[in-house]
Amino acid sequence: MNFINKLSAAWTTNNSLLCVGLDPDLARFPAQLASEPDAIFLFCKEIIDATADLACSFKPQIAYFAALGAEGQLERICAYARQHYPHIPLILDAKRGDIGATARQYAREAFDRYGADAVTVNPYMGFDSVEPYMEWTDRGAIVLCRTSNPGGSDLQFLMADGKPLYQHVARMVADKWNRNGQCALVVGATFPEELAQVRAIVGEMPLLVPGVGAQGGDVEATVKSGRTAGGAGMMINSSRAILYATPQGSEDFAAAARRVALETRDAINLYR
């Protein structure tokens, strides 16, 4: 089953558009994990187990592992998720972007080494920096389009032919890069009207939407702006609000994560 089909099935099975982001920050870990040598693996495993029936995808952020030299724990987390929850798409958030021969190495990293169903990629270097990922025909490439960080507009809102750059990216991906139906887009939740514009451009293409939860995006506006006619089409990501739902030091971080994931999923579902 390819990435898009697997995602569609997870939307239905778990009645969820929630993507659980895995950004493991040791400084915020519960006290009982602090002395464990594989604390990152254990923390993420508990989060995955606690939310697997509530999520449409899991999204580990590789930077948190790379900073600590913890790629081995990321390998184990990915293997665990694939083994125990093979029906939940696994997205490697790496935002890779490089030319052909090098992009192929990054594709091997994401798909062969970590076994991800999809990887986030950067469009700045153009189609041949994204095309190598398509050789893995059952996997996906999720292209950065519009990001909701303060500097997101520096480039993305430059106007070309009367339209901001991010709309050109959406159009390019929809019309040219998505030849085999393997693409999705990253569009932040902060600007719902822009989310709606991207949805109008790309039809049914899935959107990965960060910015709800700790980043403060409005759930109702996000869902109404980004959903497809069928009430799906989105992976709405929440990371820190779920991972660090309890005061630090309390033992029930996984139960708290489940509670927040459930609330977030249900809040999203109110507006589908």
Next chain:
Amino acid sequence: MNFINKLSAAWTTNNSLLCVGLDPDLARFPAQLASEPDAIFLFCKEIIDATADLACSFKPQIAYFAALGAEGQLERICAYARQHYPHIPLILDAKRGDIGATARQYAREAFDRYGADAVTVNPYMGFDSVEPYMEWTDRGAIVLCRTSNPGGSDLQFLMADGKPLYQHVARMVADKWNRNGQCALVVGATFPEELAQVRAIVGEMPLLVPGVGAQGGDVEATVKSGRTAGGAGMMINSSRAILYATPQGSEDFAAAARRVALETRDAINLYR
């Protein structure tokens, strides 16, 4: 000594604008290394030793290590270069691009874990995706501007206010992002007239220029278009032409690498 000063000193000491790129591809390694468990480290170590008096910088491409789970060997290569050739800037080619908190993790990866003097970064997410790197005040961020791959024009040549996007990036980095003099730009060698336009925009800012050697850029046009008034200002990268200078299987790959590096350095110096 900070990155820019270190680079300036290396230009002078080695009379060289040549950046030696380290893209270790096991399939192209000499036969005698094939059975070594740390073949990647040994190969790169020999290349570094053979070219350290001819290069103004070394640039490992992290994708080649990440695909193989060989981050440990990359750590050893970086440590070796720092220890034995501390005056040669070490550039981690990672083209990272993510928002603030995540960018800080990538900065920790590049600067604390690998000890790089500079890291390549992607501008698509704007200034706050680059700013965290500046907290390491003696290190540098080398921002993608104009790339010479076939798809490079997909975004970079979109016209805004009558100018292509890559010129806006050059202007933004020169006027705003380079507050503390820590920035450089990536500009491909394939289009010398564009290299000249970027040079005119950014003054003395260093340019990392891939595309000479295996990628076929013209040395004379590249140097004349990209040099500063002082005849420097560039790191002209060559990777495969140096690394794989001999027919596969021959034993003298390091001597051949040295020969090609010397020829390339001298060819560049003809036009400074």
